Amino acid sequence: MRHDEQTHRTADGASIFWQQWLPEGDPVGVVCLVHGLGEHSGRYGYVAERMTDAGYAVYALDLRGHGNSGGTRGDLRVDDAVSDIADLVAAAQSDNPDLPVFLYGHSLGGLLTMTYVVRRRPAVNGMVASAPALDSELREQKVKFTAANILGGIVPGVTIPTGLDAEGVSRDPEVVAAYLADPLVHDKGSLALAKQTFSAMDAMMATTRFPIPLLIIHGTADRLTVPSASRVFADNTEGDITLVEYPGMYHEPHNEPEKAEVLDEVLAWIAPHA
Numbered sequence: 076m077r078h079d080e081q082t083h084r085t086a087d088g089a090s091i092f093w094q095q096w097l098p099e100g101d102p103v104g105v106v107c108l109v110h111g112l113g114e115h116s117g118r119y120g121y122v123a124e125r126m127t128d129a130g131y132a133v134y135a136l137d138l139r140g141h142g143n144s145g146g147t148r149g150d151l152r153v154d155d156a157v158s159d160i161a162d163l164v165a166a167a168q169s170d171n172p173d174l175p176v177f178l179y180g181h182s183l184g185g186l187l188t189m190t191y192v193v194r195r196r197p198a199v200n201g202m203v204a205s206a207p208a209l210d211s212e213l214r215e216q217k218v219k220f221t222a223a224n225i226l227g228g229i230v231p232g233v234t235i236p237t238g239l240d241a242e243g244v245s246r247d248p249e250v251v252a253a254y255l256a257d258p259l260v261h262d263k264g265s266l267a268l269a270k271q272t273f274s275a276m277d278a279m280m281a282t283t284r285f286p287i288p289l290l291i292i293h294g295t296a297d298r299l300t301v302p303s304a305s306r307v308f309a310d311n312t313e314g315d316i317t318l319v320e321y322p323g324m325y326h327e328p329h330n331e332p333e334k335a336e337v338l339d340e341v342l343a344w345i346a347p348h349a
Contacts, residue, residue, distance in 0.1 A: 076127045083136075083162060091159055092116070092143035093166070096123035096133040103130035104175040104200075104349050105167045109160055110135070111182030111208075113149070113239060115142025115259045122179070122329050125338040131177075131345075134167040136160070138184070142259050149234045149263025153271040156187045161195055168198075175349040178202040182300055182326065183272065189289075190275050193282055201288035201315075201348040203341055206297050206326050209276055210304035234263040243298045245330045246323075280307070285314035290344045292337065294324025317344060 077097040082090055094116055106126050110116050116135035123133045139155055140146040160178075168176055176199040180188030185207030192202060239262055241254050254260055293305045302320065309318035319340060321328055328337045 076124065083166075085155075085159060085162065087155075089139055089155070089159075090145035091139065091162070092137040093163065094135050096127050096135075098127040098130050098132065100130070102132040102171060102174060104177065104345075105132045105134060105171050106177045106179050106345075107160070107164050107167050107199075108133055108135040109178070109180040109184035109188045110138065110141070111184045111206075112264060113141070113237060113261050114254075114257075117142065117259065118254075118257070119329070121334060122338065125335075125342065129342050132167070132171060134163055136163045138187075140263075140265070141261075147234060147265070148261045149237070149268065150265040151268045153187065153190060153268075153275050157191045157194055160188060160191045161197070164197055164199065175200040177345055177348070179205070180207065181205040181329070183208045186272065186275055186279060189279055189285075192285070192287055193279070196286055199287060201290070201345065203344070204289060204291045204305075205328060206293050206300045206302075207291065207305060207308075208272065208300045209279060209308055210301040211273070211276065212298075212301065234265045237262045237264045239299060243326050245325050245327050247330065247332050250327070250330045276304075280304070282312055285312050285316060288315040288348050289317070290341065291316065291318045292321065292328050292341065293318070294321045294326065294328055294331070296323050297326045299326040 080094045083093050085091060108119055115137045126133045136159060137144040138151055140148050140150045178188050178199060185204040189204060189207060241251055244251055244254050291305045291309055293302045295302050305318060309316050324331050
């Protein structure tokens, strides 16, 4: 596996960190990866390893305000994320003409990538949504939910702690320890991001048809996103949608003790869609 890093400068001047993992031989396809809230693309080494072993090139970015990209930690706008994902996909397609392209988005990255697909209708072969953030338990906390929606329009750039429970990331204690020790992981989110995320969730759950093949994977014991929302989306949205639920798994199926089996299923789904 070969590895490359670069900084992409967006049309509005933002500095976005990109990295690519490439197979030793000619790639058979491309996977564009988008991470979740508070983390970064560097945490997806195992996913990249499995994808490149199967012959796929992996292109990933760090979202604005995350990882090695510029911006205030945790301050991100949905429109900017959609544009940045579009830039990454365009570069991957330019580098690999005529190869099948797949998207892989986790958690908030799953929601943002799904939003990109619905808004932009890209010419790609399919998408994997890992524990997509399609709903939030914060809705049940009426005061916090209302405050986020109001203040997100008044002081959008103010960041607050997300309250994300690191113990809920994985049942593997080594994954949790590495997450807590990672200097590029943070627990910040801007009020604008909170407000816009709720709006994006509502828009996605109101979508009547998803335009490309979609695999949703979700652990049933995930307490950082809402597994039942994935079920509702799969049941009520038209399109080529497959939902795989993993009993007892936490938020990151790709970092659970059974991660090898999870990636086996992901690759088995990708192959016939290539």
